[in-house]
Amino acid sequence: MSDDPRFKIVEGIDGDYVIIGFPHHLGAKRDNVRIGQDHGPDSLRRFLPRIGPLRNAEYMKDISNFIVSDYGNIHVEDDQNLEKLLEKLNQKVKIVHNKNHIPIVIGGSKDCVFGVLSDDLHVISINHIPDIQLPYDGNKPSINSGLRASTRKISITYFGYDNSKLNQEQENYINEKCSGTSLQKIRQTQKVFHQDLEQQVTQAGILFKQILTNLQGKRIHISISLEAIDSAFCPGVSRPCVQGLSVEEIFEIIYLAGKFCVSLDITDYNPTIEDYRTGFLLGNLIYYFILSKGKDIQ
Numbered sequence: 001m002s003d004d005p006r007f008k009i010v011e012g013i014d015g016d017y018v019i020i021g022f023p024h025h026l027g028a029k030r031d032n033v034r035i036g037q038d039h040g041p042d043s044l045r046r047f048l049p050r051i052g053p054l055r056n057a058e059y060m061k062d063i064s065n066f067i068v069s070d071y072g073n074i075h076v077e078d079d080q081n082l083e084k085l086l087e088k089l090n091q092k093v094k095i096v097h098n099k100n101h102i103p104i105v106i107g108g109s110k111d112c113v114f115g116v117l118s119d120d121l122h123v124i125s126i127n128h129i130p131d132i133q134l135p136y137d138g139n140k141p142s143i144n145s146g147l148r149a150s151t152r153k154i155s156i157t158y159f160g161y162d163n164s165k166l167n168q169e170q171e172n173y174i175n176e177k178c179s180g181t182s183l184q185k186i187r188q189t190q191k192v193f194h195q196d197l198e199q200q201v202t203q204a205g206i207l208f209k210q211i212l213t214n215l216q217g218k219r220i221h222i223s224i225s226l227e228a229i230d231s232a233f234c235p236g237v238s239r240p241c242v243q244g245l246s247v248e249e250i251f252e253i254i255y256l257a258g259k260f261c262v263s264l265d266i267t268d269y270n271p272t273i274e275d276y277r278t279g280f281l282l283g284n285l286i287y288y289f290i291l292s293k294g295k296d297i298q
Helices: 026-030 037-045 082-098 110-115 168-177 183-187 203-214 247-260 276-291
Strands: 009-011 017-022 068-073 102-107 121-126 155-161 179-182 219-225 261-267
Touching: 017 037, 017 082, 026 082, 026 110, 037 068, 037 102, 037 276, 082 102, 082 110, 082 261, 102 110, 102 276, 110 219, 110 261, 121 247, 121 261, 155 183, 155 203, 168 179, 179 183, 179 203, 183 203, 203 247, 219 247, 247 261, 247 276, 261 276
Parallel strands: 009 068, 017 068, 017 102, 102 261, 121 155, 121 219, 155 179, 219 261
Antiparallel strands: none
């Protein structure tokens, strides 16, 4: 791996980081949101061999000793049964965790997060529209009502959501049942500038670091919907976001997350709308997540 300046991906489930594809958009389909997210994992794989380098001069990190493996995609006999798909995803994630390795789940629509959860995880959900609408079809999870539909107790923090999209009941739900940092609050944060490479300089990065500090000692899963990123930089999503998180902010967030989080999912990549710019961005998010645990270059 050290002879190649870029990532090498091996097959299987034994890498330090394990990519697991979840090529399904059933949660989006249930909410009549434009589908196509099922093509996300395979489209991403075109970009992974091109990201790097293994020795990064920006953060002075070396990740050449890490092994990144690709399990492939999650399928069951009936691929229209979201609950069985989530159950199988959960089994694979547990296998990776039991090896003390880090699973990286690529969706698919964002309901795949419910295949990653366990009782000891705290979830940080970076999401333009929180999934806290009241379920309308029993307790079936969907991209808009996943949290409310879940029967398990979930410890969750929402980050980067647009509170102008919430009604009062939903705002109260976040304040009383969860915790959250809205995009509007992020924009009120004073920017700071440092010479230290490890210091946060973006508005979102400053607040995200505070959240991680407050969660110190807990096992953290980070769930990123690409819809939370400003669509000027991330057009390949079903519900584009105007004035969302900037590229600088999301890279700073993912780098911070890589230091503290035990698992990651990134969802809502829809290559049927736009594939190249968004796919390359997604690939680099994975790169910066891994880079954060690299060895310091002397």
